[in-house]
Amino acid sequence: MNQKNKKIRIAIQKRGRLQEPSLNFLKNLGLKFKPNGSKLITLCTNANVEILYVRNSDIPQYVKYGVADYGIVGENVLIEKKAKLKIIRRLGFGKCKLIIAVPKKSNIKTINDLSEERIATSYLNTLKQYLKNKKINASTIEINGSVEICPTLNMADAICDITQTGTTLKENNLEIIEKILDSEAVLIESPFTNQNLTPEQWKNIT
Amino acid sequence: MKKNESKIEPKILKGTRDFTPVEMAKRNLVMAKIRKVFEKFGYDAIETPIICPAETILGKYGDEGNRLTYNFDDAGGRRIALPFDLTVPFARFFAANWRELTLPFKRYQIQRVWRAEKPQKGRLREFYQCDIDIIGTRNLTAESEIAAVVVEVFKELGLEFRIKINSRRLMNTVLERFNIPEEKRIGVITIIDKILKIGEEAVIAEIKALGVENPKEILELLKPEKNTKTTLEKFKEYDLKEIEEFFENCENLGISAEYLEFDPSLARGLDYYTGIIYEVVSKDSDFGTICAGGRYDNLCGLFCKEDFSGLGVAFGFERIMLLLEKTGAFKDIQLNSKVLVTIFDEESKKDSLKIYADLIKAGINSEIYFEPEKLGKQMKYADKKRIPFVVIRGSEEIEKEEVTIKFMNSGKQKTIPRTQLTSYLSNYYESKE
Numbered sequence: 001m002n003q004k005n006k007k008i009r010i011a012i013q014k015r016g017r018l019q020e021p022s023l024n025f026l027k028n029l030g031l032k033f034k035p036n037g038s039k040l041i042t043l044c045t046n047a048n049v050e051i052l053y054v055r056n057s058d059i060p061q062y063v064k065y066g067v068a069d070y071g072i073v074g075e076n077v078l079i080e081k082k083a084k085l086k087i088i089r090r091l092g093f094g095k096c097k098l099i100i101a102v103p104k105k106s107n108i109k110t111i112n113d114l115s116e117e118r119i120a121t122s123y124l125n126t127l128k129q130y131l132k133n134k135k136i137n138a139s140t141i142e143i144n145g146s147v148e149i150c151p152t153l154n155m156a157d158a159i160c161d162i163t164q165t166g167t168t169l170k171e172n173n174l175e176i177i178e179k180i181l182d183s184e185a186v187l188i189e190s191p192f193t194n195q196n197l198t199p200e201q202w203k204n205i206t
Numbered sequence: 207m208k209k210n211e212s213k214i215e216p217k218i219l220k221g222t223r224d225f226t227p228v229e230m231a232k233r234n235l236v237m238a239k240i241r242k243v244f245e246k247f248g249y250d251a252i253e254t255p256i257i258c259p260a261e262t263i264l265g266k267y268g269d270e271g272n273r274l275t276y277n278f279d280d281a282g283g284r285r286i287a288l289p290f291d292l293t294v295p296f297a298r299f300f301a302a303n304w305r306e307l308t309l310p311f312k313r314y315q316i317q318r319v320w321r322a323e324k325p326q327k328g329r330l331r332e333f334y335q336c337d338i339d340i341i342g343t344r345n346l347t348a349e350s351e352i353a354a355v356v357v358e359v360f361k362e363l364g365l366e367f368r369i370k371i372n373s374r375r376l377m378n379t380v381l382e383r384f385n386i387p388e389e390k391r392i393g394v395i396t397i398i399d400k401i402l403k404i405g406e407e408a409v410i411a412e413i414k415a416l417g418v419e420n421p422k423e424i425l426e427l428l429k430p431e432k433n434t435k436t437t438l439e440k441f442k443e444y445d446l447k448e449i450e451e452f453f454e455n456c457e458n459l460g461i462s463a464e465y466l467e468f469d470p471s472l473a474r475g476l477d478y479y480t481g482i483i484y485e486v487v488s489k490d491s492d493f494g495t496i497c498a499g500g501r502y503d504n505l506c507g508l509f510c511k512e513d514f515s516g517l518g519v520a521f522g523f524e525r526i527m528l529l530l531e532k533t534g535a536f537k538d539i540q541l542n543s544k545v546l547v548t549i550f551d552e553e554s555k556k557d558s559l560k561i562y563a564d565l566i567k568a569g570i571n572s573e574i575y576f577e578p579e580k581l582g583k584q585m586k587y588a589d590k591k592r593i594p595f596v597v598i599r600g601s602e603e604i605e606k607e608e609v610t611i612k613f614m615n616s617g618k619q620k621t622i623p624r625t626q627l628t629s630y631l632s633n634y635y636e637s638k639e
Contacts, residue, residue, distance in 0.1 A: 115616060116611075116616065135638070137638075138634070139630045139631075141633065142633075154623065
């Protein structure tokens with residue numbers, strides 16, 4: 001049991017590839033809970049721990065506001081949201097990478113060819129930071145999904161997106177010219193939590 | 207007019223300047239940054255007149271200040287003076303308007319001031335100051351807020367700096383303990399203020415000339431130690447509540463201790479200071495003081511019978527400009543136009559004008575070349591005006607519903623659908639920003 005026996009709230013993904021492994025992580029801590037169904041908040045049956053099911057990209061926000069003490073989120077999302085939250089554990093699942101890809105027949109071969117080109121992405125902040133670091137000037141296009149279609153439509157010359165297996169890229173005749181970062185799910189802690197669980201306390205959370 | 211008629215020489219007065227568009231771009235950039243910080247801390251702007259009745263300016267800065275104040279008779283025989291700084295005009299403004307103002311009153315003021323000095327490097331006759339002041343509170347929270355603004359301004363400008371802090375009250379107490387009569391204290395303080403300029407020996411000699419017996423011991427006590435903490439220990443027997451509370455407030459405001467230094471020898475030459483005083487020096491010691499000020503309890507009392515205490519600092523805008531120029535902050539300075547829309551020929555003019563209107567509507571700083579001249583000539587114009595993007599819409603582009611952008615910095619060229627032009631330019635990310 002946590003020290004003050006105050007309720008701990010952990011935010012996880014409501015829908016998507018991180019949900020199942022996140023729930024498994026919580027189960028492995030010994031927490032017992034019923035499937036949430038359509039409920040967004042579930043209280044564990046054997047510990048004063050509440051599970052909050054929210055959109056992946058909103059998790060940093062809940063943790064930043066202190067309404068969730070902890071969150072399980074892809075590191076790529078954390079970086080994109082510029083949420084300077086403390087990562088207390090890397091979880092080893094949900095691995096992916098953020099890459100820059102171009103059409104196979106493109107004249108763009110290296111990142112230096114990207115200057116003045118159009119780059120479509122769902123990770124605008126991360127892309128801009130990358131361009132800044134590499135001193136590349138380019139035009140960005142923010143698209144919230146299916147970014148891979150943009151080059152075919154002559155809307156973009158390159159894309160910046162996450163990939164796991166590379167299948168989607170292949171299907172769209174895109175090839176990777178640069179990896180921006182490797183990502184995996186991470187456990188983050190709110191700056192406002194009064195829990196500050198130690199690794200030992202995580203083990204004995206129930 | 208006949209050609210050989212004699213013309214008026216287009217001259218300006220010594221110590222004054224014309225500013226070209228490039229110079230103004232730099233100045234506006236810096237002023238905007240300073241203004242942004244002032245506004246972030248809730249200061250509002252005011253302005254005061256340039257020509258003032260002489261009695262509202264003269265006699266407030268000591269003999270040296272009097273000598274350096276521009277003053278003259280106007281055609282109506284009135285004695286006129288130009289502001290020597292912004293503090294005194296502000297005190298006058300406050301005394302005239304305080305009933306309508308919300309107290310405590312915080313204001314910023316960015317205006318020209320004048321000094322009848324011999325012009326030399328970094329010293330002009332006409333220059334800008336940027337001031338913030340607070341009137342109507344004696345609470346030391348105000349002193350700490352001023353320090354926080356100063357820190358934020360210089361961080362925003364990317365300059366390395368240190369704020370020296372002292373208390374005029376403490377300085378006066380020290381002089382009192384050394385048995386220096388009240389009427390001589392400001393004289394001694396004015397001399398101590400010159401220590402960096404004329405050196406310790408000369409300061410001792412000058413103070414001695416005032417009839418003070420132990421200048422050496424005074425200077426020894428006032429000398430700052432390694433850091434603020436050890437310096438404070440030297441003054442254990444003195445009342446340090448003011449300085450300690452100031453530092454404590456600063457800490458709570460999140461001001462990093464590296465920016466603040468207690469320097470008991472800090473004097474500030476002006477007569478009117480009564481409490482905490484500030485002087486900001488840059489790491490590059492060539493530039494001297496870049497910002498200074500302090501608490502003045504009695505300044506408004508010159509203009510009204512009510513008793514208002516105030517404090518504030520003035521940023522030495524011109525020195526800050528010189529310093530930034532030296533650090534290379536203006537290497538990539540641009541003028542206002544980001545895009546030049548060219549006119550390929552008479553037929554395509556209609557189309558270029560439409561593009562120009564679209565860009566303006568999208569809020570992109572742009573201009574159009576007025577004549578359908580050779581493209582090379584239009585490019586040259588863009589190059590000279592440091593315009594980074596040139597838009598070309600020739601017959602081929604019109605036919606394909608495209609538009610070509612020439613990038614003046616890289617020399618590259620890119621053709622995109624006409625419909626994407628404003629989005630492309632609006633979302634163009636410059637990595638050096």
